[in-house]
Amino acid sequence: MSAGARPAEAITPGLRASLGHRRAWIAIAAVLVAGAVLLVVLQGAVRPPGAPLASDNAAPDGAQALVRVLEAGGVEVEAVRSLDAAIDAGRGRATVFLHDDAGLLDRDRIRELAGSVDRIVVARPDFAALEVLAPGVRLAGGAPDGLDEAACTLAPAERAGGLSAGQQLLGIDDEAAAAGFEGCFASGDAFAVVAGPSPHGAEVVLVGSVTPFANATIDEAGNAALAIGLLGSGDRLVWYLPGPGDADAADAPTLGELMPGWASPLLVLLVLVTIAAGVRSGRRFGPLVFEDLPVDVPASETGEGRARLYARGSARGRALDQLRIATIRRLATMLRLPRAADVDAVAAAAAGATGLDAASVRTLLVDAEPHGDRDLVRLANELDDLERRTRAALSPDPARAAPPTTGRRP
Known part of the structure; x- marks a missing residue:
């Protein structure tokens, strides 16, 4: 580069320009990230700290308030999450409180529990629990x-006197009534509480709803009196919420069994x-283009x-x-230089x-930098002049090959 020449202006976009072009996508990504963070925070804030009716759950759907009242009254409460632990802890005149919110216990496991303990209180029983513990008792809205x-x-129902709104009802048919099942808190022909002897020997109390036990509603009407009376009648209470280990994977229905027949x-x-649509879309009739490939471009x-x-990007x-x-390649050919000759050898020749x-020829071929369109045109003309002078010098007929004095190519 000559001493007075300035460095060429950089045309590669910088960081600021690149960010400016992607401003919309950056804004969209920022909104999505902010939304995801907000969702995670909200879910963490509203997610209950434990399972529904868990003895240590202080959320509205937990039962920590009832358990603390029972413990304050001298009842020993043992929380378990497996059937084996519930059977071991429920022996010896203990009351077993069962709430199978996810329906993990099958009929055989419920039957095993009913045959191993003396007294069971079930909150919101499902079909399997009703079929095993109280045949003839059904869900009734x-x-x-x-x-x-x-x-x-x-007695606990009589002391409660009444229950709050939100109770689920259980119906008792003639078979269950003949077996000794009795309903409390009637609404039409159904009841909020049903008690009677299980076919497997245990005393069973079925409460249709979790409302009498949950933290949010235990203080309404006679809910607390019913819950304390049912669960605090003995010295020991086994608080059993079935866990994932109680689910029998072998009995779980397969995907084919869950799907309807059609x-x-x-x-x-x-x-x-x-498959037919793919085959149909993949067929083509005739050539994709009429011209024979490859297409020649002038x-x-x-x-x-x-x-x-180059002009649009100002890449002078x-x-x-x-x-x-192109000029160096043509000069090397005219001067009979080998293909491996470097630019210094071409400039010297x-x-x-x-x-x-x-030195002037090398500056023209290598060092000179255009600082504007005018410089670019001037240097292009000088390259053209150098090539024509070289051709004229090497031509055997100087008069015919001499460069014209006018009409220089712009």
């Missing part, structure tokens, strides 16, 4: 309002339709397109380099043939 009269001989033929039909169009790209240095490369200064 919900009570529209609170219930004000026990109307039964169960689903399998429909899936087969969908697969066949997808060199002039390629050169003009590249020139427009790259445009001049392309002109220099061209200077020797034309009588020009070797």
Whole structure:
């Protein structure tokens, strides 16, 4: 580079320009990240600290308030999460409180529990629990309002006097009534509490709803009196919430068993339709284009397109380099230089043939930098002049090969 030449202006976009072009995507990504963080925070804030009706759960759906009252009254409460632990702890006249919120216990396990303990209180029993513990007792919907009269001989229900709204009801058929099951807090022909002897020997109390036991509603109406009376009648209480280990994976239905009968033929039909659509879409009739490939593109169009790209990006240095490369290649051919000759050898040979200064020729071929369109045009003309002078010097007919004095190519 000559002493007075300035460095070429950088045209590569900087960090600020790159961020400016991607401003919209950055804003969208920031909103998504902020939304995800907010969702995680909210879920962590509203997520209950334990399982529903867990003895150590202080959330509205927990039962910590009832357990603390029972413990303050001298009842020993033992929380267990497995069937084996519940059976071991429930022996010896202990009351077992059962709430299978996820329906993990199958009929055999419920039957095993009922045959091993003396007294079971079940909150919101499911179909399996009703079938095993109280045949003939069925789910019967919900009570529209609170219930004000026990109307039964169960002492905790009589002391409670009434229950709050939100009670689920249980129906008793003639078979269950004949077996000794009695209902309390009637609403029509159904009851909020049902008590009676299990076929397996245990005394069973079924409470249709979790409302009398939950922290949020235990202080309403006679809920607390019913819960304390049912669970605090003895010295020991086993608080049993079935855990994942109580689920029998071998008895779990397969995906095929859960699917309705029409689903399998429909899936087969969908697969066949997808395959047919893929085959149909993959077919093509005739050539994709009428021209024989490869398509020939004139060199002039390629050169003009590249020139427009250089002009649009103000890449004067790259445009001049392309002109220099072509000039050096043609000069080396005219001067009979080997293909491995470097630019210094080409500049020296061209200077020797034309009588020009070797340093000036090298500056033109290598060092000079365009600082504007005017410099680019000037250097391009000088390259053209150098090439024509060299051709004229090497031509056997100087009069015919001499460069014209006018009409210089812009």
